[in-house]
Amino acid sequence: MIRWLAVFAVFPFLIPYEGLAAQVLTYGLFALGFNIVYGYTGLLSFGHAAFWGLGAYGTGIALAKLGVQSLWIGLAAGMGAALVAGVIIGYLCLRRRGIYFAMLTLAFGQMIFFGAFHMSQWTGGDDGLRGIPRLPLELPGIAIALDTPLRLYYFIMAVVALMLLGLKRIMDSPFGAVVQAIRENPSRAEACGYDVRRVKLLAFTFSAFFAGVAGALEAIRLNFVPIDALYWTTSAQVVIMTLIGGAGTFFGPFVGAAAFLLLQDWLSLVMESWSLVIGLIFIAFVLFLPKGIWGTLLVWLGRRRAAEAPLKDHA
């Protein structure tokens, strides 16, 4: 964990520009949240754009339309919107499993997209929500203006680090173990006396919450919410990131978000049809590297460790 925070701290100096580094953090957090549902619980959601987008719009509307004068309250509005939507959508979609679940989440995501599209007096409709002010960060006794890209980056990093700690606590708790037990064998988990549906709903809600926080941060970062934030292609993007990074591993989604965004940034400079290349890479990952970059690396490191210390392993 400490090592990762150290990486984040120097990250903006390693890549082309700070904005991209901050984007990796927000999308990384989004993918991390998505991973709770897909990687840990084994439910493929194709509607996570809803939570990311509601987080972004919740914060954006509070700051730009309702005139909220505190960054924290603005962020909280986005988180709250995502959380509430997570409970409702989760409750309805978790009635079904497997492919049905994927399609249901997709459909609810689109429902929210079209809803936002038509409520243009609040959301800006097709043009997106413009004019979100970047309020100063208020801490006890001090107010810091987030006026440089680097300051903004470190603010986002601090929030993301807090979320990472929270998520780690959740996944290391007995609840985290039950969630993974459900992924491996839902019937057995049920037979052991766990209320599978309630645990799934809780996991889904956590996931929605993290995605919402990520979306809220993205709204602050861009001062703008594009309507595409809610479109299903955004849901698909987070699926790609998580899978490329390594579903079911803690940091895999971050690795995936970084790989995706850096690749996209570079490809879109050199060619027009960059999404063709991303699509081909994604297909290759599904076929040949389903554990993703980080997941494969972990397996590989694990094997090496096992080879170096065979006695200890067999003891």
Next chain:
Amino acid sequence: MEFDGYLIASQAFTGLGLGVIFVLLAVGLSLIFGLMGVTNFAHGSLYMLGAYFTFTLIGLTGNFWIALFGGAILVGVFGMATEAALLRPLYGRSSDDPLLLTFGLSLVMVEAVRLIWGKGGLELNTPAELTGAVDLGFIVFPQYRVFVIGLTAVALIALWLFLTRTNVGLIIRAGTRDPLMVRALGFNFNAMRTAVFGIGAALAGLAGALVGPLGGVYAEMGVNIIIESFVVVVVGGMGSLLGAVIAGLVIGEVVSFTTLYAPKFSHLAVFVVMAVVLIVRPSGLFGEPGMME
């Protein structure tokens, strides 16, 4: 609002024209899902490909009919090649993997079509023999739309006869019920999967080719309709062909009438119908509970 019988009749017919396109897509999706357990995210892209193939074939042959059926058949062949090359390695893995793969494929197809045919939309002309209007007694309706509805009906009846009256159809239906048993009886399940994927792809290609003259041909034409087709399949009940037909027609009417009376609501209405159906009947109108999960 004043009650206008003529308007309602013509709107209902427009809805039918839209519904049959949903039906063509949903029947293929449902068939593929039923036999193979594959959620084909690339179905919308196959639909789009059908329109492009037909466009190119019209340029080559100058004949709409050859282009229409040729386009559909080519999409079918493309689908079979895709299944054999990309999906076959994934059988036996998580049921999410084919969905993810076909999603990646749809990204690639949209972008590849843009590279080959250009970014702008193309226009498909309605064939000369179908440009007029036809008087159906109670309403006057464009000939081409009547033709689309008629041709879909013929295609569905042909599919139904194939599935219920031929030996191959019988084996395919058996395969959707119990794949393991069909394999144990010594049938070539791989060939069946390829064939079914090809049929589904060809139906999607036909739908796209038929829509071409009505809505234009463009690379993103499959992006929205795939979601609506999923909704149709979920409402009808996954793997149920009858469900796909009825749900497709219902959704077509829902879209048509909300477009008339509450245009802002038309995109949402589809999802509201789905949410209601799933709350009342979680396995869809004709789905068997617990199947395909």
